[in-house]
Amino acid sequence: MKTRAKKPASTSKPAPTSTDSKHVLPPSSPNPPHLFILPRNAGPEARILSLPHPVTSKSTRFFVDPEKGVYEFTRVAAPKKTCRSVLLAAEEALDDGEGYVLKEAEMFVATAIDGVLVLLPAFCTGEEWGTFYDRLFSSEDHEEDGEGGGRYAHLRSVFQASDAGKALEKKMETAMRAVCDVIEMGDETSLKLNTSKLAHLLYAKAQRMVSKGLPPSISEHFVRLPLEAPELSVKREDSTLSIVDEESPTTTTITASAEPEELKHLLRLRTALAYLCSNYIPASLVPQLQSHFNALVDFAPLDVRLAEIAKLKAEAVALRSLGDNISRKRRGEMDDEDSMQRAETKKRKKEEEDMKKKNVSAGVKRLGKVDTKGMKKMSSFFTKKS
Structure with a gap:
């Protein structure tokens, strides 16, 4: 009597799982940080301010240090066709720490700029006279900004924050006097931009x-x-x-x-x-x-x-x-000459063939039309027998 045998237990071991798993990078940040190179030994009162650009008058970032002056940010980046990367690290790092990978290797370097150029938008509009303070911080200047002091409100906060800020204000006012006409009216000094200066x-x-x-x-x-x-x-x-x-x-x-x-x-x-x-x-x-x-x-x-x-x-x-x-014309003329020579050669060969056909006798023409399939050639009768 036959019995159904049980299926033997599987002796194969499970496949070992791979320990080398791929590292998945986190998604890119929609608002990545920017790399700024600031002056060395900047004072504690240094600030990044929004001031009008000298050319466009649009709000632009500037680095203002009451002790050193005003700096503009210059963008330094590699060409789009050339891939570049920047590594910033300490000379001796005790631990690895956490780093950050920037997609675009660009940096903004703070470079010194003359304060006169930064203040030009306030002095080039209109030809009326005005004090240095009124030119920069007039309440009527860009009231739509919703800030007291208009476009230079951030700069006024630096001027009023400390003695160094007041010294910077005096320094910038002296610089503007060098390019303006000056009128002393009692305790006030009125300025007007002089394009010649x-x-x-x-x-x-x-x-x-x-x-x-x-x-x-x-x-x-x-x-x-x-x-x-x-x-x-x-x-x-x-x-x-x-x-x-x-x-x-x-x-x-x-x-x-x-x-x-x-x-x-x-x-x-x-x-x-x-x-x-x-x-x-x-x-x-x-x-x-x-x-x-x-x-x-x-x-x-x-x-x-x-x-x-x-x-x-x-x-x-x-x-x-x-x-x-001229070169194209000469090449065209040479091509025309070559084509004419080929046509003449073809015509001459055709004439020679026609002349040969005319010189053939009528008997030879009839013999040429005879069917010679299966016949031996005449030369075969004159060969030596082996």
Whole structure:
């Protein structure tokens, strides 16, 4: 009698679980922190304030230290096409601690800025006279902000917080006096912006920038390239064009020559002034300042040379276009000649074949039409027997 045997117990052991689990990163923060590089040994009363930007008058972050002055934040970041990372750590760390990974390797560096440039938005609007305090902290200035003192309310809190703040207020008022017309009326001193004095201040700053040297990227793009005269000769493998004097049989070619150092200095100075105006001066003041700059320095030789270079570049473009057209035309002519030669060769071969066919006799033509399948060739009868 057959009985159904029980299924034997499974002897296989469970598969060991993997101990190497992947680490899951936490989700990115929607509001990540920013990295700020502040001045060393900043005072305890230093603050990050919201003040009007000199150009746009929009609320912008500034670092104000009553003991050292005002600083702007300059964004430093790697190009978008180049991936970069920044590691900040102590030289000797006793423990690992908890770090933070920033998605974008950028930092905001606090760089010193002249207080006059920060206060310009308060002095460039309107031509009426006013005291330093009224210009900055007038109750009628931007009442829509909902704050007493308007756009510079945060700065007033720094001025009134300590003796160092009061000293900073006196320092900034003295700086504004240097670029304003001053009228003493009893105990009050009224100020009014003088664009000529402001132009002298910016001109002195531009001279210092030129003496210390412009950044290489600015010098390359705004100084060397604009003063580089092009070559007016267009060289190709098949054609060479140059300017020929009608009265002289010689051929002349204009090449780039070294520009005088005076022209380079003028262009560096103009570049520095343009940089200051575009980054720190309200747009309404730039035309007035430009007329004062032209009175301080003569840019006429530079303008003449730049006009000559522009003319040479236009001629070079025209000659290059002409040379390309001639090269294309010659290539087209050569292609036409080659096609004509091929057609003539084909025609000649066809004529020779037709001539051969005409010279063949009628008997040979009839023999050529005979079916010779299965027949031996005539030469096979004259071969030696093996």
